[in-house]
Amino acid sequence: MDISLEQSLAAVIRFIQDNSEEGTKLYFEDISEDFYVPSIYFQIPYTAGRKATLSSYCTTMTMNIWIMERSDWEAQAKAAGMRDGIMLNNCLIPIMDEEGKATGKSLRVTPPTTRKIDDGIVELSISFDVYFQPEVQTTKMQKFYIAWSKAIQKTNK
Numbered sequence: 001m002d003i004s005l006e007q008s009l010a011a012v013i014r015f016i017q018d019n020s021e022e023g024t025k026l027y028f029e030d031i032s033e034d035f036y037v038p039s040i041y042f043q044i045p046y047t048a049g050r051k052a053t054l055s056s057y058c059t060t061m062t063m064n065i066w067i068m069e070r071s072d073w074e075a076q077a078k079a080a081g082m083r084d085g086i087m088l089n090n091c092l093i094p095i096m097d098e099e100g101k102a103t104g105k106s107l108r109v110t111p112p113t114t115r116k117i118d119d120g121i122v123e124l125s126i127s128f129d130v131y132f133q134p135e136v137q138t139t140k141m142q143k144f145y146i147a148w149s150k151a152i153q154k155t156n157k
Contacts, residue, residue: 003105003107004147005061005147006146006150006151007095007096007107007151008061008095008128008130008147009063009147009148009151010096010150010151011094011095011096012065012107012109012126012128013026013042013151013152014096014100015086015093015094016042016065016082016124017040019081020038020040020078021038021078023038024038024039025038025039025040026039026042027039027040027041028041028042028152035068037069037070038068038069038074039068040065040068041065041066041068042063042152043064043066045061045062045063046061046062046064047059047060047061047062048060048062052131055133056131056132056133057131057132058130058131059132060127060128060129060130061128061130062126062127063125064123064124065123065124065125065126066117066121066122066124067082067121067122067123067124068120068121069120069121069122070120071120072116072119072120072122074120075116075121075122076114076116076122078122079114079123079124080114082112082124083111083112083113086109086111086112086126087111091108091109091110091111092109093106093107093109095107107128109126109127109128110126110127110128112125112126113125
């Protein structure tokens, strides 16, 4: 079974959601001035590319996730807990199918990092690699947009 980009994005979102306290509000679009706390903001992932082999390329997807709490310490503690949970699981995040059941597959991510963004906001950064062949290069960004949209839809169910 190949793991799609959509499943990879949804796996990260699901892991963060599952490791958040109950009642945490998730934001995927703009954050209002009077945002709710606790909340989590998923920025649109950014990418960096490189040559992987003679016939394939690698795109590194990076997701910056803002953990927003009442205080810096609360935000740092939550972000650090999620970071440590990923690292203690050997940097593997479980992949779920469309019904939300475990597939037995995992997404390998780089060791996550945290940093303070603002008062009560700590960013958790998670990256993973996606490999592709040159003949599908022209549709890559369109597929990324569709995958991001579907990943958000899956977590809002």
